[in-house]
Amino acid sequence: MRTTRLLALAAAAALTVGLGATGTAVASGSPSPAPAAAEPVVFTVGMLGDIDSANPFTGIAAESYEIFQLEYPTLTEYASSDFSIVPGLAESWEESADKTTWTYKIRSGVTWSDGTPLTAKDVEYTFNRVLNGEYEQTNYGSYVENIAKVEATDDTTVVFTVSKPSPIMEKLYVYILPQHIWKDIDEKAVTSYKNEGTPKEPTVGGGAFVMVERKVGQYIRMQANDNYYGGRPAVDEIVYRIYKNEDALGQALKAGEIDFAEGLNANVAKSLEGVEGITTVSAVYSGFDEIAFNVGAALDDGTAIGDGNPLLEDVKLRQALQWAVDRQALVDKVLGGGGSAGSTVIPPIYADLHLEPANAFGYDPEKAKALLDDAGYAEGPDGVRVDSEGNELRFRLFSRSDSPTSQKSSEFVKSYFEAVGVAIDLKVVSEDALIEIVGQGNFDMFEWGWVVEPDPNYQLSTFTCANRSYKDGEDIYANLSDSFYCDEEYDSLFEKQSVETDSAARAEIVKQMQQKLYDDSPYLVTFYYDNYEAYRSDRFTGFVPQPDPDGALLFQYGTWSYESIKPVVKAEQGETGAPAASESGVNWPVIIGIGALVVVAGLVGALLARGRNKDIDSDDRE
């Protein structure tokens, strides 16, 4: 998915020092005592967005998916350690020798949260509902594209017949729904079905938790499912509270209103560091930012479009530019250290798939200059390089007004490019406008980013010839490709990986594709950014990062942390009942600053008053 990068991350401006200097010594409130045995264990999560719907056929927000995966099982899951495929509701699975069918073995003796048995029939029902549905296809259509037939041959066996082999068959992320509930919700009713549950009548699910209450824009409550096949979680209840901004979220964590804060920005996270009882995590994330080059905008049929500068079609020029950018400086100064230098389009969080190129482009402006000289771009009279026909290397670089990160990194890139004699006209436009500009091919370079799924298919498809813009009637519409990269060899590799069901063999192809993209340089991947989380380590322990060891603790592909966290018992907590110290330390610099402003204002006032009096006097005299 295209990232509308969180403003939060955007504000991840460099903040490596100065915390001590600013003297924000904030004493934490006293940790609340661990709950007594009789009281339910409630785990409260603060987040910045509400779910858009609790109906798994409707919701698309990240928060909604977090709820769905807690409520409903999937056949397979992504391992917490490294995103490898592990059993979920299915114990085992197998592709037939002729690659036409997949047989899944479902766990036996599993029941839904209301006690009804959960069998292969439910799996068959769910997949058929998606296959035969129209509304149901919106969220899950891509998983069933090549499934011709689904059949439960007995209570624990499901057989999928496929039209062509596909690695997606191991990653069918379709939430299995209880047939006895959903059969009563017909194709019309499903479009407006809320699926929110009430304390008396919780939703019926097969996951670790079920939903018992929702107050739109305020909170969502989930209750542990006693019948969960993975074992009942130690936490009895999860409450998601919705906050309006990162500062409020950070304060709530500090004050102990919540146990976990999701989606902080670098500043707030840094201000929480060192606070007693709070642990902050700069979790590696699956997103990257890039400078994309217009390598020759064209429609999917090859017709050239747009007004991109044709000089950028030269791969030598693009490679030279790759050497001109100090990616580590971007990480340090734009992200505040929360990330890592970029290389290929599959982030290193996916260790099995990510390629760390052997021929890495480092930061070497001298080499960039030498490469440009060799490629025939000599320095012109005003320091801007020109090609053999005298055309200046002057390019438009679009950055996004919606994202301070985008603007800041564009500013850096502009400086780096200009340092090697490539002139940049920086233009800042809204993301909506940029989608339009890019789709029409009316750009030279732009700054944006992607969030990459564990399955690389989607991300890799954004560089295929077929996914360039297309024409419908007279109008040109944007497709997934935003660099207009088109290469026969790449396309054939793409086809090859999309039908390769052996994951090791597929990873090999995916790496080849990354190498190809790296060398051809339609993108200059600037950095992989982190996601900031923080939690009350004086209250809960046992979080499972995905991937191990520095990944996200919540909002993962899976529900690993929810299933394994435990309340911290009093004995371990050591000294409790510390006096509720003053909530905020004194922030002298701010006070001095305000004082200075007051003094200035006072002087101003005094001067004005003087002026007035004098005016009156002189008036009188006259």
Add this chain to the structure above:
Amino acid sequence: MSAPVVPPADAAGAPDPARRSPRAITRARRRASAARFWAQFRRNRSGMTGLAVLAVFALAAVFAPVFFDRSSLDVTQATGLPFEPPSWEFPLGTDDVGRSVLALVVWGARISLVVGLAATVISMVIGTTIGIASGHYRGWFGGALDRLTDWFLVIPFLPLAIVLATVLGRSLLNIIIVIGVTSWPGTARLIRAQTLTVESRPYLERSRALGASNTHQMTRHVLPNVMPLVLANTTLAVSISILSETTLSFLGLGDPTTVSWGSILEQAFSSGAISQGAWWYLGAPGVCVVLVVLAFNLMGRAIEDILDPREA
């Protein structure tokens, strides 16, 4: 007492005025009134304070490249650490990428002052033209201009400026235009009122009777008489233009490639200077805006007092 109207008795000390050409007389008269104006202005303490403050900023803006090399604005060549508090090396601390805030503020003065002055010129030209014309022509034309002024006057400034800035795109010229074309109606109102007073004077009736054209009346008789008011109002309008520039830049509508006080404030805000307690980052540009606006206001007041245009 208005400068152009009152004839200087023997200000230039010319022994024989009759021998000089009318042009020379006018020039002498102007020089004399300028000298008198300066003498009065010098005695106005608040006016002089404003002038001094402004001189400091103007010098800083003009000689910015002497004090700080242009590279001190380059994010990739920042020498400090992010959010360093004020020190001898960085008297106003550093910003979120380690650039000297003092260098930013000094360079920012250029853009802020240029935008403020240029926008005021646009606003004054439009305001004066429409003001005089709507006061001079009494028929439907004057009425239409007057309604146009009213119309612009009732549209809230900020939304209009934001819409215009969004439509035109983000560049320095556009921000000047936006401020210029949205801030003239006040001036037009003022000038129109003054025009009406001037037009009712007998000598204008005389010139009309002698067959003076509309243009002649407006440029030769009305304009010189409203000029003091325009001058005083300009000084006050500059401060409003600078504030507008700061506001629009802070809202992210300024030219993203230049450094102005408003854009420094925006940067500070979006990079979390507040939660970092980096008061120098927010305070420095803020205090500069306050000082320059104050300086222009003090001067405007002083000029108004001296020329006293409304009495003319």
